[in-house]
Every structure is written in C-alpha cells, then in structure tokens.
Amino acid sequence: DSGVTQTPKHLITATGQRVTLRCSPRSGDLSVYWYQQSLDQGLQFLIQYYNGEERAKGNILERFSAQQFPDLHSELNLSSLELGDSALYFCASSAVGLYNEQFFGPGTRLTVL
Amino acid sequence: AQSVTQPDIHITVSEGASLELRCNYSYGATPYLFWYVQSPGQGLQLLLKYFSGDTLVQGIKGFEAEFKRSQSSFNLRKPSVHWSDAAEYFCAVGGGAQKLVFGQGTRLTINP
Numbered sequence: 001d002s003g004v005t006q007t008p009k010h011l012i013t014a015t016g017q018r019v020t021l022r023c024s025p026r027s028g029d030l031s032v033y034w035y036q037q038s039l040d041q042g043l044q045f046l047i048q049y050y051n052g053e054e055r056a057k058g059n060i061l062e063r064f065s066a067q068q069f070p071d072l073h074s075e076l077n078l079s080s081l082e083l084g085d086s087a088l089y090f091c092a093s094s095a096v097g098l099y100n101e102q103f104f105g106p107g108t109r110l111t112v113l
Numbered sequence: 114a115q116s117v118t119q120p121d122i123h124i125t126v127s128e129g130a131s132l133e134l135r136c137n138y139s140y141g142a143t144p145y146l147f148w149y150v151q152s153p154g155q156g157l158q159l160l161l162k163y164f165s166g167d168t169l170v171q172g173i174k175g176f177e178a179e180f181k182r183s184q185s186s187f188n189l190r191k192p193s194v195h196w197s198d199a200a201e202y203f204c205a206v207g208g209g210a211q212k213l214v215f216g217q218g219t220r221l222t223i224n225p
Contacts, residue, residue: 035213042218043215048212099145101159102159104157106156
C-alpha cells in the first residue's frame with residue numbers, strides 16, 4: 001500500500017459526458033501528479049500540482065482540468081469524453097525535495113462507451 | 114527532450130533463470146532514474162531508484178540496477194526469477210519534484 005488513494009476504482013460512462021477522478025496523496029506530501037496509461041500512448045504525464053498551485057503541464061487535453069484543494073487532495077476533471085479517453089488514470093504524490101520518489105495510487109480505470 | 118527506451122516489449126524466462134531488462138535514456142542533465150513494476154490490475158510499485166553515488170543500486174524483491182553514464186543505460190537485473198516476478202516493468206527518468214518520463218514497458222513472462 002503506497003498510501004495514495006484514488007476513487008473510484010472503475011468508471012464507465014458514455015461519450016460526451018463529464019467525470020471527476022479523485023486522489024488523496026500520502027500524508028504530508030505536497031506534490032500531486034496525474035498520469036494517463038493507455039495501450040497506444042503508454043504512461044504519460046498529464047499535470048502536476050504543488051501545494052495547491054499548478055507546477056507543470058504535460059500532454060493534457062484542453063477538455064481535461066485538475067485542481068488541488070487546501071487539504072491537498074486533487075481532482076482530475078475530464079469533459080466531453082471520447083472513446084479514446086478510455087484509459088487507466090494514475091495519481092502519484094511526492095514529498096518536498098529533490099531526492100524524493102513518486103508513490104503511485106492504484107489508479108482509476110475509465111471506460112468510455 | 115527527455116526520453117526512455119525499453120527495447121524489449123516482451124521477455125520470457127524460466128523460473129530460476131537470471132534476468133536483465135534493458136533501459137536507455139536521454140536526459141539533458143544528471144538523470145534521476147527509476148524502475149517500477151506493475152502487476153496485472155495494480156498500480157505502480159517502485160523497485161529501485163538512482164539519484165547519485167554508487168552506480169549499482171539495490172532494490173526490493175532482490176532486484177538491482179546499474180547506471181552506466183557512458184552508455185546512457187540503467188538496466189535492471191535479478192539473479193534468479195520467481196513466478197511471482199511476472200509483471201510489467203517500467204523504466205523512468207526524471208523525478209526530483211519533476212514529472213516522470215516512462216519507457217513503453219517490458220512485459221515479463223515466467224515459464225515454470
């Protein structure tokens with residue numbers, strides 16, 4: 001158990017819909033990262049938050065957005081869903097400092113029908 | 114730009130045999146390197162990491178990896194694999210409060 005929790009575990013929805021994925025980082029970790037794992041793209045970085053502020057952005061679509069709340073949990077919002085958005089979405093957290101690895105949650109499997 | 118190449122998509126070894134998974138990276142500065150393992154339906158678990166110092170690093174579950182700057186490689190090894198090692202293995206570069214860039218992964222199958 002990494003200490004990072006993600007809900008829900010599975011999500012099935014239809015094209016055009018909007019969903020919210022939730023992540024709670026390890027206790028004390030200020031950084032939260034979101035990654036997408038798909039068969040064709042592999043594991044790709046989406047976005048990073050640090051103590052409530054956006055820190056870095058990867059190949060995140062404009063239909064996707066995220067935020068980190070004062071209690072440090074984070075949410076990834078996916079809207080106008082397309083079939084190609086079906087993937088496993090991981091959240092990771094890390095402590096402050098250079099020599100700190102990222103701990104990954106169990107992921108949310110999103111299926112868009 | 115940062116990148117990671119895992120040349121082997123799928124490797125099959127017999128239980129008890131030795132294992133080496135290859136990883137080559139491209140990074141502009143001193144790399145932080147990681148190996149993660151993903152079992153079916155599970156998240157990513159960190160096996161080991163390299164930040165600096167000794168180029169041979171030990172990890173969990175009997176794995177080790179060697180950083181070779183001249184070859185831009187960070188290969189993962191295990192002297193004797195167990196059936197429970199069957200999983201997908203990912204090499205990654207970055208970290209240090211930055212995003213991770215992952216390789217495409219190597220799927221390991223263990224023959225009894």
